[in-house]
Amino acid sequence: QKEVEQDPGPLSVPEGAIVSLNCTYSNSAFQYFMWYRQYSRKGPELLMYTYSSGNKEDGRFTAQVDKSSKYISLFIRDSQPSDSATYLCAMAGLSGGSYIPTFGRGTSLIVHP
Amino acid sequence: EAQVTQNPRYLITVTGKKLTVTCSQNMNHEYMSWYRQDPGLGLRQIYYSMNVEVTDKGDVPEGYKVSRKEKRNFPLILESPSPNQTSLYFCASRDTGTSGYNEQFFGPGTRLTVL
Numbered sequence: 001q002k003e004v005e006q007d008p009g010p011l012s013v014p015e016g017a018i019v020s021l022n023c024t025y026s027n028s029a030f031q032y033f034m035w036y037r038q039y040s041r042k043g044p045e046l047l048m049y050t051y052s053s054g055n056k057e058d059g060r061f062t063a064q065v066d067k068s069s070k071y072i073s074l075f076i077r078d079s080q081p082s083d084s085a086t087y088l089c090a091m092a093g094l095s096g097g098s099y100i101p102t103f104g105r106g107t108s109l110i111v112h113p
Numbered sequence: 114e115a116q117v118t119q120n121p122r123y124l125i126t127v128t129g130k131k132l133t134v135t136c137s138q139n140m141n142h143e144y145m146s147w148y149r150q151d152p153g154l155g156l157r158q159i160y161y162s163m164n165v166e167v168t169d170k171g172d173v174p175e176g177y178k179v180s181r182k183e184k185r186n187f188p189l190i191l192e193s194p195s196p197n198q199t200s201l202y203f204c205a206s207r208d209t210g211t212s213g214y215n216e217q218f219f220g221p222g223t224r225l226t227v228l
Contacts, residue, residue: 008153032214043117043203043219044156051213088156092214098144098163099214105155 003027006089006104015113019076021087023104026070029093033065034101035074036088044088047074079111115140117220119204125226126194134189134223136204142218143209145187146171147179149200150222156203162187163209194227201225 006023013019021035032051036044050056053067062075072091076083088106092099117138126132138145146161148171158171162181176198178190187206191198204220 006155034214041222043205043221045219046216049214049216096163098209100161101214101217103156105153 003102004089004091004104006107008105008107010108010110012110012112013079015079015081015111017079017111019074019079019083019109019111021074021076021089021107021109023072023089023091024070025072025091027091027093027102028067028070030091030102031094032092032099032101033063033072034090034092035061035063036090036103038086038088038106040085047087076109079109081111081113084109084111115218117204117206117218119202119220119223121223122221123224125228127228128195129193132191132194132225134191134202134204134225136187136189136220137185138187138204138206138218139185140206140208140218141184142206143184144215145181145204145206146217147177147187147189148203148205149173149198150203151200159189159202191225194225196227199225199227 034049035047037047038044056063060077064073086106089104090101092101143164147159148156160179162168202223207217208215
């Protein structure tokens with residue numbers, strides 16, 4: 001079993017929909033939970049991250065972490081065609097004095113007008 | 114502009130012909146790493162470097178070499194490329210602050226095809 005599981009999709013939604021992207025993990029030592037966004041032909045860019053459990057909101061994006069279930073989510077409200085991208089979850093625990101991320105496979109999101 | 118640069122962006126080569134993909138960052142980051150990204154497999158770490166002259170294997174190091182002689186540069190070397198190394202490669206760098214997670218910055222990617 002991979003440490004981080006993520007459904008690759010694709011997930012296709014109409015503009016304006018609420019999008020839910022999810023990952024599960026198996027390593028209890030993970031403390032930081034990140035979401036990266038990757039547009040086609042580009043490198044991933046950090047969207048947001050949370051520490052331990054709880055929610056974090058940034059504009060239309062909300063990240064949730066449930067450590068008891070080992071489950072994290074990214075919600076996108078009022079989705080736009082410009083949100084079409086691959087979303088990678090990543091998680092990090094302390095290793096050798098640093099937090100090195102382990103990435104999920106990424107979920108491809110398509111928001112159609 | 115703070116960035117990670119990679120060259121070349123696209124490369125088609127033949128089996129066994131040695132190649133080097135360069136990576137450079139201008140953010141004075143200690144930590145640099147190489148990933149490959151394949152459909153259905155996601156990002157997999159090849160090698161990483163915590164600082165100059167310090168490198169270590171990631172999850173898929175076979176067939177690759179790296180060196181870190183300068184802080185800003187971290188080249189990826191394929192001594193004898195094979196078709197199964199056809200992939201999209203990303204270089205990344207980040208700070209190694211004493212607390213918390215430090216954002217990892219990725220380069221634009223190098224698409225390698227080995228015939």
